Amino acid sequence: MNRYVYLDNNSTTPVDPRVLDAMLPFLKEKWGNPNNVHRKGREAREAVEDAREKVEKMINCKDGGVYFTSGGTESNNWALKGVAFANKDKGKHIIATPIEHKCILNTCKWLEKQGFDITYLKVDKEGFINLEELENALRKDTILVSIMLANNEIGTLEPVKEACQIVKEKSDAYFHTDACQAIGKTEVDVEELGVDLMTISGHKFYAPKGIGALYIRNGVKIDPLLHGGGQEKGRRSGTENVAGIVGMGKAAELVMEEVSKDKEKLRRLQKRIIEGITSRLEKVYLNGPSDLNKRLPGNVNFSIEGVEGESTVMMLDEYGIEVSTGSACSSTKLVPSHVLIAIGLRPEIAHGSIRISAGRFNTDEDVDYFLEVFPEVVNKLREISPLWKG
Numbered sequence: 001m002n003r004y005v006y007l008d009n010n011s012t013t014p015v016d017p018r019v020l021d022a023m024l025p026f027l028k029e030k031w032g033n034p035n036n037v038h039r040k041g042r043e044a045r046e047a048v049e050d051a052r053e054k055v056e057k058m059i060n061c062k063d064g065g066v067y068f069t070s071g072g073t074e075s076n077n078w079a080l081k082g083v084a085f086a087n088k089d090k091g092k093h094i095i096a097t098p099i100e101h102k103c104i105l106n107t108c109k110w111l112e113k114q115g116f117d118i119t120y121l122k123v124d125k126e127g128f129i130n131l132e133e134l135e136n137a138l139r140k141d142t143i144l145v146s147i148m149l150a151n152n153e154i155g156t157l158e159p160v161k162e163a164c165q166i167v168k169e170k171s172d173a174y175f176h177t178d179a180c181q182a183i184g185k186t187e188v189d190v191e192e193l194g195v196d197l198m199t200i201s202g203h204k205f206y207a208p209k210g211i212g213a214l215y216i217r218n219g220v221k222i223d224p225l226l227h228g229g230g231q232e233k234g235r236r237s238g239t240e241n242v243a244g245i246v247g248m249g250k251a252a253e254l255v256m257e258e259v260s261k262d263k264e265k266l267r268r269l270q271k272r273i274i275e276g277i278t279s280r281l282e283k284v285y286l287n288g289p290s291d292l293n294k295r296l297p298g299n300v301n302f303s304i305e306g307v308e309g310e311s312t313v314m315m316l317d318e319y320g321i322e323v324s325t326g327s328a329c330s331s332t333k334l335v336p337s338h339v340l341i342a343i344g345l346r347p348e349i350a351h352g353s354i355r356i357s358a359g360r361f362n363t364d365e366d367v368d369y370f371l372e373v374f375p376e377v378v379n380k381l382r383e384i385s386p387l388w389k390g
């Protein structure tokens with residue numbers, strides 16, 4: 001019997017059993033609508049507000065608050081569209097990076113169709129933006145800058161604090177960061193970063209899928225994305241996902257208690273995986289920062305010459321190991337990841353890329369097993385691959 005090893009925590013994390021325990025009463029007996037004034041409603045309201053406090057505390061929110069959404073995609077859509085439309089009389093220029101998640105990039109594309117002008121900063125071969133380029137890109141009509149805190153594919157930790165300082169000194173633009181990947185794996189502090197808006201997704205830090213939040217600093221002009229009954233202080237309508245919110249509150253509490261321990265372990269496992277792959281295989285190239293202090297803890301991304309990412313992922317799956325590829329498979333063709341292309345990889349090298357991402361529940365034994373199986377899988381695939389010119 002093979003071991004089962006999940007190393008795809010940047011895709012999603014398992015629900016922490018302590019999170020599930022906290023949620024269950026809100027799916028069973030405490031099923032009230034928090035917008036009702038009766039006892040059942042008040043019970044749900046208290047739980048929602050308690051969870052809000054925990055999420056706010058986790059990100060050290062002192063000015064403004066968090067608003068619950070359905071996840072990272074909604075929060076990113078809301079931040080960009082909401083700020084764009086509320087501030088269009090001030091300007092129509094937005095700055096982003098080409099390695100943002102698709103929910104930022106496709107929102108930018110849509111905003112371009114609505115008459116907004118988007119500047120995409122260049123990134124270097126490790127995925128880092130250039131702060132001078134950011135400064136030069138700022139204009140009188142720039143209303144928003146959106147730069148992710150941690151890249152989901154190659155783990156680049158962008159210099160968001162420094163970028164935000166420049167934006168605040170040189171312009172009147174708001175600063176948004178997508179922190180979906182960073183939360184739970186490293187400390188995230190909105191006061192220290194200085195950002196005006198920040199996106200949070202529950203399923204990246206051991207809460208369920210379908211729950212997230214947007215942090216909004218006081219004074220930020222932002223339109224709602226969803227109109228309706230006026231929940232979340234009129235900013236995000238829709239009856240609250242109480243159980244999901246309670247789960248994310250519990251997950252936030254656990255992050256506060258455990259992030260330094262988790263981070264240390266993730267760094268150790270990450271280092272072991274990187275060193276293990278490099279020492280066991282030739283012609284493999286690490287994508288993203290080589291300085292692990294500038295890389296999302298737990299994230300590893302390699303291009304493996306002579307193999308296809310998809311085949312590697314499928315064969316590892318047969319051994320009970322789950323990782324991701326750097327390509328998105330559409331029905332007709334393989335599209336290499338936009339992130340790998342933006343850092344300058346040739347499409348054929350990008351196709352041979354895989355992402356391995358550790359999480360809270362991984363152990364050293366998981367990494368031992370992975371390092372035992374992985375070279376075997378790559379060598380088997382190379383033997384039959386017309387791409388391999390070993």
Ligand SMILES: Cc1ncc(COP(=O)(O)O)c(C=O)c1O
Pocket residue numbers: 010011070071072073074076101103148150151152178180181201202203210212
């Ligand atoms: C960086 C980043 N932003 C946004 C998202 C989207 O979040 P959600 O799945 O909660 O919609 C993801 C999820 O993959 C992500 O990695």
